[in-house]
Amino acid sequence: TGSSNVNxxxxxxxxxxxxxxxxxxxxxxxxxxxxxxxxxxxAYNNDFYQSRFDLPTEIGMDYPPTLxxxxxxxxxxxQGESLTKVATVIARTxxxxxxxxxxxxxxxxxANSSTINHLLYCxxxxxxxxxxAEVLTRKSSSALRSIRGPLPRxxxxxxxxxxxxTQIVQNLLAYYxxxxxxxxxxxxxxKTPKYDHINTYIFMNGRAVVNPxxxxxxxxxxxxxxxxxxxxxxxxxxxxxxxxxxxxSTWTESRWTVIxxxxxxxxxxAEQTVTLSVGVVVFLVSLLLVYFINAKSDxxxxxxxxxx
Numbered sequence: 001t002g003s004s005n006v007n008x009x010x011x012x013x014x015x016x017x018x019x020x021x022x023x024x025x026x027x028x029x030x031x032x033x034x035x036x037x038x039x040x041x042x043a044y045n046n047d048f049y050q051s052r053f054d055l056p057t058e059i060g061m062d063y064p065p066t067l068x069x070x071x072x073x074x075x076x077x078x079q080g081e082s083l084t085k086v087a088t089v090i091a092r093t094x095x096x097x098x099x100x101x102x103x104x105x106x107x108x109x110x111a112n113s114s115t116i117n118h119l120l121y122c123x124x125x126x127x128x129x130x131x132x133a134e135v136l137t138r139k140s141s142s143a144l145r146s147i148r149g150p151l152p153r154x155x156x157x158x159x160x161x162x163x164x165x166t167q168i169v170q171n172l173l174a175y176y177x178x179x180x181x182x183x184x185x186x187x188x189x190x191k192t193p194k195y196d197h198i199n200t201y202i203f204m205n206g207r208a209v210v211n212p213x214x215x216x217x218x219x220x221x222x223x224x225x226x227x228x229x230x231x232x233x234x235x236x237x238x239x240x241x242x243x244x245x246x247x248x249s250t251w252t253e254s255r256w257t258v259i260x261x262x263x264x265x266x267x268x269x270a271e272q273t274v275t276l277s278v279g280v281v282v283f284l285v286s287l288l289l290v291y292f293i294n295a296k297s298d299x300x301x302x303x304x305x306x307x308x
Contacts, residue, residue, distance in 0.1 A: 006085045011041050037086070056124045063125075073121050073129055080117040087111035119172075127151045134207050135171040137187070138218065141205045170227050174202050178225025190222035199224045 017023055022034040039045055048054045060078035067075060092106040122129040127150055133141040151164050181201070184190045190203035206219035236248035243250070267275070293300065 006089050008089065009041075015042065037090075056120075061120060061124055069126075072125065073118060073131075074114065075121075076113060076117050077120065080113060080120055083116050083120070084111045084113040087116065115176075122150075124150055130207070131172075132168060133205060135175045135204050136168065137203060138205050138220075140167075166229070170200075170229065171202055171204065173227045174200065174223050174225035175204065178202075178223040178227070181222045181224055184222035185220075187220075198226050200227050 017026075017036055018038050018040075020036045022032075022036055025032045025034065046054065046058050048058055056079075060082065062077065063072055063075055088109065088111040091109050091111060092103075095101065095106045095109055096103065118129070118131045122131050127147045128144045132144055136144070151168070153165055181190070184201070184203075187203040190201050192199065192201040201222060201224050203222050204220065206221055209217050209219055211217055234248045234250055236243045236245075236250045242248060
């Protein structure tokens with residue numbers, strides 16, 4: 001892999017594929033060509049993969065505690081270095097497969113480490129970052145200021161509108177591969193024409209610019225890119241026949257019900273023994289007291305004779 005210092009090895013033929021979208025295509029046609037990249041051969045390196053404990057620190061996203069917030073955005077983490085090397089290898093490979101160029105020409109391609117570090121920071125550490133604020137609208141950028149930490153990545157049930165992560169990914173793709181339209185300077189002008197079924201026009205907030213009078217303005221722009229939404233819904237839900245065929249996967253969501261728990265405090269054995277002993281003593285004393293009072297009732301409870 002040249003100067004990227006990435007070691008790529010092929011697993012044995014009997015080694016099954018890890019969970020990947022390619023499996024769905026191979027199920028219909030085993031001759032479909034494809035490749036799955038992973039950081040492990042047979043077992044996950046991250047024991048908490050896709051669990052609630054799958055935190056950035058588990059993949060090498062550690063930041064020095066002495067860095068300021070603006071320095072964290074540009075800091076290169078261990079994971080950022082690894083992804084930069086992998087991205088460089090993939091870019092060079094795709095370049096060679098799509099052209100007749102020599103490996104020497106492909107070796108000039110280098111992934112931008114700053115871009116990768118910015119994406120990692122904004123997606124995994126802090127959504128209120130300069131990159132997200134630049135690619136979103138003015139209103140959405142203002143809403144980011146109230147967010148502490150990353151955006152939630154919970155998919156939820158099907159909805160008519162895309163969630164925050166989906167919208168940001170679409171804007172980021174348009175930002176990196178799209179074309180800016182200088183003639184469209186406002187959000188009202190930056191609309192996707194009805195005749196254009198390939199591209200999407202998105203008006204982005206742009207970077208903040210400090211004016212000489214200490215006021216802040218934004219270098220907003222309109223961008224055109226071949227980026228579209230598509231519903232990520234299993235074909236099983238298209239008809240009852242497909243749903244009952246077990247051909248396509250289905251998902252269910254947990255019921256969000258309130259769980260009530262009662263906690264009872266149990267005393268120690270010594271305290272239980274003392275309580276029982278005191279209770280037995282009180283019971284015996286009460287029996288003796290009642291017996292004595294009953295035996296001496298004629299003396300204790302005399303009624304004075306009334307005189308007429």
